Amino acid sequence: MPTSDTFYSQFRRAGISRRTFLHFCGVSAATLGLAPTMAGRIAHALETKPRTPVIWLHGLECTCCSESFIRSAHPLASDVVLSMISLDYDDLIMASAGHQAEAILDDIRTRYRGQYILAVEGNAPLGQDGMSCFIAGRPFHAQLKEMAADCAAVIAWGSCASWGCVQAARPNPTQATPIDEIVRDKPVIKVPGCPPIAEVMTGVLTYMLTFERLPELDRQGRPKMFYGQRIHDKCYRRPHFDAGQYVERFDDEGARKGYCLYKVGCKGPTTYNACSTVRWNDGVSFPIQSGHGCIGCSEKGFWDKGGFYQHVTDTHVFGVEANADRVGLAAVGGVGAAIGAHAAYSSYRRGKQSVDAQTTTSSPTAKHPHETTGN
Amino acid sequence: MTVTTPNGFTLDNSGKRVVVDPVTRIEGHLRVEVNLDENNVIRNAVSTGTMWRGLEVILRGRDPRDAWAFTERICGVCTGTHALTSVRAVEDALGIDIPENANSIRNLMQLTLQAHDHLVHFYHLHALDWVDVVSALKADPKATSELAQSISPWPLSSPGYFRDIKARLTRFVESGQLGPFMNGYWGSPAYKLPPEANLMAVAHYLEALDFQKEIVKIHTVYGGKNPHPNWLVGGMPCTINVHDTGAVGAINMERLNLVSSIIDQTIAFIDQVYLPDLKAIASFYKDWTYGGGLSSQSVLSYGDIPEHANDDSDANLLLPRGAIINGDLNTIHPVDVRDPEQIQEFVDHSWFRYADESKGLHPWDGVTEPNFVLGPNAKGSKTYIEAIDENAKYSWIKAPRWRGHAMEVGPLARWVIGYAQGRPEFKEPVDKLLTDLGLPLTALFSTLGRTAARGLEASWAAHQMRHFQDKLVANIKAGDTATANTRKWEPRTWPRRARGVGTTEAPRGALGHWVSIERGKIDNYQAVVPTTWNGSPRDPQGNIGAYEAALLNTPLAKAEEPLEILRTLHSFDPCLACSTHVISPDGSPLTEIRVR
Numbered sequence: 001m002p003t004s005d006t007f008y009s010q011f012r013r014a015g016i017s018r019r020t021f022l023h024f025c026g027v028s029a030a031t032l033g034l035a036p037t038m039a040g041r042i043a044h045a046l047e048t049k050p051r052t053p054v055i056w057l058h059g060l061e062c063t064c065c066s067e068s069f070i071r072s073a074h075p076l077a078s079d080v081v082l083s084m085i086s087l088d089y090d091d092l093i094m095a096s097a098g099h100q101a102e103a104i105l106d107d108i109r110t111r112y113r114g115q116y117i118l119a120v121e122g123n124a125p126l127g128q129d130g131m132s133c134f135i136a137g138r139p140f141h142a143q144l145k146e147m148a149a150d151c152a153a154v155i156a157w158g159s160c161a162s163w164g165c166v167q168a169a170r171p172n173p174t175q176a177t178p179i180d181e182i183v184r185d186k187p188v189i190k191v192p193g194c195p196p197i198a199e200v201m202t203g204v205l206t207y208m209l210t211f212e213r214l215p216e217l218d219r220q221g222r223p224k225m226f227y228g229q230r231i232h233d234k235c236y237r238r239p240h241f242d243a244g245q246y247v248e249r250f251d252d253e254g255a256r257k258g259y260c261l262y263k264v265g266c267k268g269p270t271t272y273n274a275c276s277t278v279r280w281n282d283g284v285s286f287p288i289q290s291g292h293g294c295i296g297c298s299e300k301g302f303w304d305k306g307g308f309y310q311h312v313t314d315t316h317v318f319g320v321e322a323n324a325d326r327v328g329l330a331a332v333g334g335v336g337a338a339i340g341a342h343a344a345y346s347s348y349r350r351g352k353q354s355v356d357a358q359t360t361t362s363s364p365t366a367k368h369p370h371e372t373t374g375n
Numbered sequence: 376m377t378v379t380t381p382n383g384f385t386l387d388n389s390g391k392r393v394v395v396d397p398v399t400r401i402e403g404h405l406r407v408e409v410n411l412d413e414n415n416v417i418r419n420a421v422s423t424g425t426m427w428r429g430l431e432v433i434l435r436g437r438d439p440r441d442a443w444a445f446t447e448r449i450c451g452v453c454t455g456t457h458a459l460t461s462v463r464a465v466e467d468a469l470g471i472d473i474p475e476n477a478n479s480i481r482n483l484m485q486l487t488l489q490a491h492d493h494l495v496h497f498y499h500l501h502a503l504d505w506v507d508v509v510s511a512l513k514a515d516p517k518a519t520s521e522l523a524q525s526i527s528p529w530p531l532s533s534p535g536y537f538r539d540i541k542a543r544l545t546r547f548v549e550s551g552q553l554g555p556f557m558n559g560y561w562g563s564p565a566y567k568l569p570p571e572a573n574l575m576a577v578a579h580y581l582e583a584l585d586f587q588k589e590i591v592k593i594h595t596v597y598g599g600k601n602p603h604p605n606w607l608v609g610g611m612p613c614t615i616n617v618h619d620t621g622a623v624g625a626i627n628m629e630r631l632n633l634v635s636s637i638i639d640q641t642i643a644f645i646d647q648v649y650l651p652d653l654k655a656i657a658s659f660y661k662d663w664t665y666g667g668g669l670s671s672q673s674v675l676s677y678g679d680i681p682e683h684a685n686d687d688s689d690a691n692l693l694l695p696r697g698a699i700i701n702g703d704l705n706t707i708h709p710v711d712v713r714d715p716e717q718i719q720e721f722v723d724h725s726w727f728r729y730a731d732e733s734k735g736l737h738p739w740d741g742v743t744e745p746n747f748v749l750g751p752n753a754k755g756s757k758t759y760i761e762a763i764d765e766n767a768k769y770s771w772i773k774a775p776r777w778r779g780h781a782m783e784v785g786p787l788a789r790w791v792i793g794y795a796q797g798r799p800e801f802k803e804p805v806d807k808l809l810t811d812l813g814l815p816l817t818a819l820f821s822t823l824g825r826t827a828a829r830g831l832e833a834s835w836a837a838h839q840m841r842h843f844q845d846k847l848v849a850n851i852k853a854g855d856t857a858t859a860n861t862r863k864w865e866p867r868t869w870p871r872r873a874r875g876v877g878t879t880e881a882p883r884g885a886l887g888h889w890v891s892i893e894r895g896k897i898d899n900y901q902a903v904v905p906t907t908w909n910g911s912p913r914d915p916q917g918n919i920g921a922y923e924a925a926l927l928n929t930p931l932a933k934a935e936e937p938l939e940i941l942r943t944l945h946s947f948d949p950c951l952a953c954s955t956h957v958i959s960p961d962g963s964p965l966t967e968i969r970v971r
Contacts, residue, residue: 051552060428062952063402064451064602070495071588071601078584082543086552091399095503095559098395098937104557125427128747129758132427132771135404136396137760166430166448173429173745195451195602198588237624250607251859256616258624280600284592284633287599289624292612295444295605303445307438 051083052209053108053116055147056090059140060133060167060176061122065158066092068195072202073282080202084209085117091135102136105143109150117208118151120144122160124182125167125174132174141182148183153214155189156180157201159297162190162221169303180221187214190221194297197278200226220300222272231268231294234276237261255291265309266293273298382672382781382918384927387418392762395937396425398944400500402452403951405910407940408763409926415934420919420926421765422910424772424951427726427745434900438866439465439892443606446888446902450953452495454602455488455594456881457888457902457953462608464888468875469608474857477610478684479847480597483634484604485680485879486836486843490641491590492882493786493833494649496948498583501826504942505656506568506576509561512545514574522571527651531582540578565932565939567659576656579648590641593840596630610859615851626858631848638844642837645830653830657823658812666822666943668925672702673780674788675908677710677887679880680839693839694880695793695801700780704795710777712876712887715740718903721774724765724912733915735776738889738901739874743773770912774920775903783921784884784908785947787828791819804831822925825946866895874899881905883948904953922947 056066070077081087089104096104108116122140125132130139148154156179159165168176180188191204204223207215215223232238240246241260248254248263262269268276271294275286287294293309296302377387388410396406404426410419434445442465447458459481466473473481516537523532547553560566568576591601597613598604605612616625678689678696689696689709697707711717719735722728728746729736736742749757750767763769776782793801808827809816818824863869874891884905891899911920925943932938 051550053552058404060426060952062448062451064448064454067451067454067602070499070584071591073588076585077588078581081554082547082581085554087554088552088557090555091397092402093499094399094555094557095508096557097397097399097941100558100560100936101397101399128427128745131747131758132429132745133404134406134425134760137394137406137755139758142758166433166445167428169433169445171432173432174427176428194448249861249864250612251610251614251857251861255614256619256625256856257621258616259621275600281588281592281595284595285599287605290595290597290599290605290613291625292599292605292607297603303433308441308444309438 051086053088053112054085054090054119054205055088055105055108055116055151056092056119056121057140057144057147058091059120059122059124059144059160060174061158061160062166063092063121064195065121065160065201066090068193068198069157069201070198071281072198074199075202075206077198077202080205084206088116098136105147109147113150114152116151117153117155117205118147118186119155119157120161120179121157123164123168123176123178125176127173127175141177144179144182148186151186153187153189153208154179154183155191155204156221157191158196159192159194159302162192163300165194166303169301188221189214189217189223192222192227192298192300193273196298197226197274197280199278199282200274218272226274226278227272227298229272229274229277231271231273231276231288232266235268235288236276237288250291261288261291261293263311264293265295265307265311267296267299267302267305267308267312268294270312271296271299378917380913380919381916382669382924384919384924385418386919386927387412388765390418391934393934393937394762395940396423398941398949400503400941400945401949401951402450403949403953405944405949405951406763407922407926407937407944408765409940411931411934415931417926417929417931417940419765420923421763421769422772422912422920422922423763423770424906424910426951427771428952431743431900431902434897437897438895439468439890439897440608440864442890442897442900443608446900447603447606449902449904450950451602452950453488453492453881453883453953455484455598455604455606456879456886457904458604458606459485460877460879460881460886460888460902461890462606463877463879464875464890465608465877465892466875467877468873468890468892469863469869471609471860471863472685473610473860475684475850475855476615476847476858477860478681479843479850480611480613480858482680482843483840483847484594484597486840487590487593489836489882490645490833490840491587492948493829493836494583494590494645495587496882496945497649497653497826497830497833498580500948501945502576502580502656503559504938504945505566505660506580507561507563507566507573508544508556508559508577509548510566510568510570511573511577512541512548512570514541514570516541516574519571519574522655523575526655527647529647529651531578537574537578540581541574544574544577560936560938563932563936563938565936567663568656569659572655572659576652579652582648583644586640586644589637593634593637596626596634607859609861609864610857612859614858615856617851617856631844634844638837638840642834642841645834645837650830650834653827654808654811657827660823661812661814661818663823664818664821665929665939666825666925666946667820668923668927669781669783669921670787670791670825670925671817671820673700673777673782674698674791675710675777675782675784675885676789676792677712677878677880677885679878694789695796695798697792697796698777698782699792699795700778704791707792707796712878712889713739717778718887719776719779720903720907721776721914722768723774723915724768724770725773726768726771727773735914738887738903739876739891739899741889741899741901765913770910772907772910772912774911774914775907776914776918779916779918781911781914781918781920781924782908784905785825785829786832786882786884787819787825788884789880790828790831794819800835804835822943822946829948869895883950883953884908902953904950906947906950906953909947910949910951922949
């Protein structure tokens with residue numbers, strides 16, 4: 001007789017020691033930005049709960065969210081799928097197809113009414129009678145509404161599900177519609193990004209399983225723990241912004257020295273995400289570190305906010321700890337003027353310093369003027 | 376009713392109709408319907424793309440320097456390959472040359488994708504068509520260890536290792552929560568592997584899932600993230616600074632070492648795990664010779680991986696360019712993607728509208744206007760389709776043709792062309808694999824041949840990664856650190872009107888983007904992607920596409936279980952988000968907006 005199983009018993013039977021298990025709980029706590037004492041609570045939760053069923057639907061999307069999810073380093077995607085959740089439907093990886101696949105939806109909906117998590121990648125087009133995306137002969141939005149009716153909560157993976165993303169960019173030819181505009185009677189947790197960072201995805205999921213609660217969300221429906229700050233606030237190139245040291249053209253001297261990418265279009269100052277702290281692919285890098293400005297891929301409507309190489313002019317840059325809710329209330333025009341003024345002022349300062357530097361390079365003691373002037 | 380298509384296939388739609396929707400373990404949404412005869416042999420096949428996103432209309436009026444980011448989002452599985460195609464198209468239009476280092480880094484990005492995508496496809500999208508997970512529970516760990524050690528020096532092969540994997544799998548199955556393995560076709564007579572081979576494959580399924588995240592770190596180093604790394608018209612956005620202050624924010628010695636180490640690991644995993652598994656699994660399926668379809672008659676490749684920057688000649692491309700038609704392997708036809716007579720798209724069986732649907736259009740002149748209608752013999756309703764009418768419009772995929780021929784694209788097409796050209800880097804691995812398995816050359820033209828070519832190509836790509844990384848380092852050592860050419864960055868330096876084309880060989884096959892630029896903005900953008908070729912519906916002459924052709928004449932072990940259908944479809948690695956596109960030349964609204 002099959003019985004439901006807990007994380008811990010799965011771990012133990014997989015030959016993983018209790019010591020390793022507790023280490024995992026500690027790492028999870030750290031990843032989630034929690035105090036070390038929380039590791040004990042995570043361990044207790046994982047020891048006692050059966051695996052939560054997850055139904056992962058795909059609408060109009062490009063599958064980058066799934067691809068990102070399987071890049072998760074802590075926890076490993078294989079551990080999430082085999083030991084932490086029960087991924088009962090995901091047409092990207094499931095063994096069955098056609099009728100056998102669709103039967104699972106009915107089964108889970110009945111057996112786990114109100115208990116399963118509905119993860120949605122992509123969104124639903126309403127144009128062409130919804131038939132711009134159909135599954136089992138029916139519009140995707142029909143499948144989505146049915147499965148949402150009996151779920152515990154919805155996770156909207158990525159910018160497609162959260163905002164509409166690329167297919168909803170002007171003129172949105174399929175009338176692609178984000179999940180929270182279709183599912184209105186269930187909590188929808190938006191985890192935006194194109195795609196979201198792998199460890200943010202697994203972090204949100206393990207948080208829900210561990211604490212049996214939804215993450216605290218900001219006004220736009222994003223978990224504050226990962227989307228509470230702007231990329232710019234924590235960017236390691238921030239000192240160059242403050243010092244007025246900018247990349248003027250790609251591959252110029254400033255680019256090679258790792259200067260700030262603001263003038264070549266970086267959207268870090270207006271983008272709420274964890275890229276500059278968690279970074280990508282197990283912390284290897286993130287767009288700015290590899291020389292390209294942030295394109296703002298976790299922000300609503302980022303495709304229609306001007307070119308990716310245009311300066312941002314509509315943000316509040318000086319209050320480092322400002323969050324999205326407060327910036328939303330800020331006087332946008334004044335802020336734009338402020339960032340523009342800062343860029344102009346700092347490039348003036350930089351120009352002045354390089355003149356100063358030239359005048360002092362004749363002295364052997366001032367060989368590295370940029371270092372001595374804090375550049 | 377029985378008909379013979381102009382490309383030589385016999386279709387009979389009189390038998391029992393079987394519908395598979397959704398086809399799973401693919402990117403995007405696909406439906407397939409087949410008719411079976413009294414022996415459960417497929418006699419008619421209908422492939423329907425069931426999604427449409429309209430990205431190209433969205434590109435109109437945008438900055439061409441931004442197009443790579445939009446088109447990259449066509450597909451997150453073959454991430455980056457559309458971006459590369461796009462920057463090539465824009466650079467072609469504007470006459471922009473790229474630095475040699477940018478060419479090497481772009482090749483590294485593309486080869487990383489080939490290696491990663493092929494590996495993930497084999498283990499996570501395709502393996503369950505051949506591997507019975509439940510049978511692995513019966514395996515003897517010691518015998519599994521002996522099997523593993525007999526085919527590969529890969530160190531994770533002890534009896535204890537396989538005992539642990541088996542224990543983990545056993546507990547998983549006994550939990551009753553089967554997750555992605557629920558309702559699989561376990562125990563089907565179509566599965567041929569002994570339990571030990573199944574257990575070994577399950578172990579490597581898990582290892583590959585853990586390892587694949589390492590390969591893509593090369594994208595993260597050079598492109599900042601994966602999926603969807605960053606690119607740049609004129610080169611690459613990453614800079615090189617190996618000697619001086621500021622090297623932390625650039626490609627420095629530590630970054631080069633990281634990439635180099637990942638390349639070594641990738642070569643080891645593919646050559647010691649993927650290829651031996653492929654060969655071992657194939658050896659049990661030698662009698663399953665179905666699924667050849669168009670591969671023995673009509674294959675197409677645009678070629679890719681330029682050895683040197685800014686040279687698009689056939690001789691400079693490491694993956695071959697050419698077309699083979701009518702099964703004549705002795706003639707490789709030259710391919711010109713600019714020639715309006717060569718590549719044309721038809722829509723008379725697609726949910727789009729042309730003024731004259733008997734004719735095809737070259738992508739530079741492409742028109743797409745959605746027209747979702749079902750044929751008179753469709754069953755069900757417009758929003759609850761029970762059966763498609765393939766004699767009318769039946770797919771969101773257009774029908775591209777090369778000089779009127781339906782073509783197969785992808786790893787097998789590339790390897791057949793390379794083989795037919797007599798190039799040793801393609802011929803020798805194919806001959807060795809066939810010899811080791813005791814199979815004739817004709818065995819290549821099959822589902823299994825398609826899967827094998829993908830594996831051989833993954834190994835080829837991993838070794839080419841080493842070549843281009845070494846080349847990059849040598850070039851830096853010689854004093855060249857440029858990664859981007861920004862002389863024509865500003866739109867004021869561009870001609871008032873320009874048009875260009877960019878091509879790549881995506882993991883799934885020939886990919887082309889055609890762009891027209893006017894006054895600094897995109898005026899027209901068209902993509903013809905691999906799955907449009909392979910998943911093509913019928914054309915006005917009645918030629919069937921690669922999926923439909925490959926499914927024909929395959930017997931199903933059980934009519935109600937589509938295992939063999941999945942096997943052959945997966946051998947193409949379908950990517951449906953890629954395969955559909957739209958543009959309206961006059962910019963008129965394309966859809967009626969309905970608010971619910």
